[in-house]
Amino acid sequence: MKPCTAKCGRSAILKRPKTGDTLCKECFFQAFENEIHFTITRSNMFTPGSTVAIAASGGKDSTVLAYVLKKLNTKYNYKLNLVLLSIDEGITGYRDDSLETVKQNRDDYEMPLKILSYKDLYGWTMDEIVAAVGKKNNCTFCGVFRRQALDRGAIQLAVNYLATGHNADDIAETVLMNILRGDLARLKRCTSIITDSGDGIPRVKPLKYTYEKEIVMYAYFQKLVYFSTECIFAPNAYRGHARVLLKDLEKMDPAVIMNIIQSGESLSVAETASLPKLTKCERCGYGSSQNICKACVLLEGLNRGLPRLGIGKSSRAKKMLEANVGVKVDGDTVNSANTCDTRQCCSKNGSCQNK
Incomplete structure (x- = not known):
């Protein structure tokens, strides 16, 4: 040894x-x-x-x-x-x-x-x-x-x-x-x-x-x-x-x-590169690098029968959301009567009550 x-x-x-x-x-x-x-x-x-x-x-x-x-x-x-x-x-x-x-x-x-x-x-x-x-x-x-x-x-x-x-x-x-x-x-x-x-x-x-x-x-x-x-x-x-x-x-x-x-x-990123900044998701209120966080996009797709909604590029998800469920995700606010705040609704009751 x-x-x-x-x-x-x-x-x-x-x-x-x-x-x-x-x-x-x-x-x-x-x-x-x-x-x-x-x-x-x-x-x-x-x-x-x-x-x-x-x-x-x-x-x-x-x-x-x-x-x-x-x-x-x-x-x-x-x-x-x-x-x-x-x-x-x-x-x-x-x-x-x-x-x-x-x-x-x-x-x-x-x-x-x-x-x-x-x-x-x-x-x-x-x-x-x-x-x-x-x-x-x-x-x-x-x-x-x-x-x-x-x-x-x-x-x-x-x-x-x-x-x-x-x-x-x-x-x-x-x-x-x-x-x-x-x-x-x-x-x-x-x-x-x-x-x-x-x-x-x-x-x-x-x-x-x-x-x-x-x-x-x-x-x-x-x-x-x-x-x-x-x-x-x-x-x-x-x-x-x-x-x-x-x-x-x-x-x-x-x-x-x-x-x-x-x-x-x-590694360093060029100053001219556009990088997302952490903010709050406008739907659930938790940390996100976009107006609507990935979790909310994925959950929306599941609840609406569009399970592949959040897969792939975010731009594709935005188009699908606006076309299929009327959710505005690239502006300053979320404009839809069919959406809910997951912090208040889904997280407490186990499933979306606004389906």
Whole structure:
């Protein structure tokens, strides 16, 4: 056996994918946690005394994030109040099982847990949405609704920060996706460690520089309980193509993950480029980069029997909305007697009452 490169006198049991160091279990734990602590302190991520909601799915990333944040909060006296926030998308055989793991995390880490469901917020489950739109574009609905659902949960909990388990691999994949899509606005902000949600609650990424493989190794050696089954609809996601590309590149050079992130951080957008600015959706009142947020457009399509309404370019959705349901979305106001405020109607009653 090789000796631990930290020169602690113990034998190494693993090789870090990120650095190539051969470490014993104890030194790996220390290095892993210290890097996350450094990420938090260097970015001035949290203000002492704040309440932080951890977006918890039951998977390895959110489980490790909850465990490490609790440990660092105690060790370095961050003075944070930590709570768990989970979203039930309504995916039978996947989310219902993973939520049981989240409840186990709640008990193990002694953190309050709040669960919000798509059914209560939007009147639809993902199973119902997939039945309406098919498997090709369903991840668009889930991603948009989940992002807003987390914002809604953070507002309901009155937290100061929303911490997500996005790791280095996730961010590198997102950089690749935005390059392939030519999405300048998202490319500019996807590498930010702290982002504005538009609702006044910053989103933070403590695991931004943490490799996915090391998260798995940490969870394994710490014997953490997490849910490892992939979403049954995920194989159809566009992100999957970026993930395959990234893994192929990583086989040749593990540093490619960090190189892509650093490239994304270094990119600058010309001052003449027109970029959307965060504002409030005129229908639901939550953060949006357009007058009508993507969630409201998608929900309108579902409720009106036009499930593909929000798929593709926004200009196409605007034309379809105005032609089919009389909703004005490119002006300063929404001019339609057939629309409702989802914050007041759909989010409370489970489905649109103005159909």
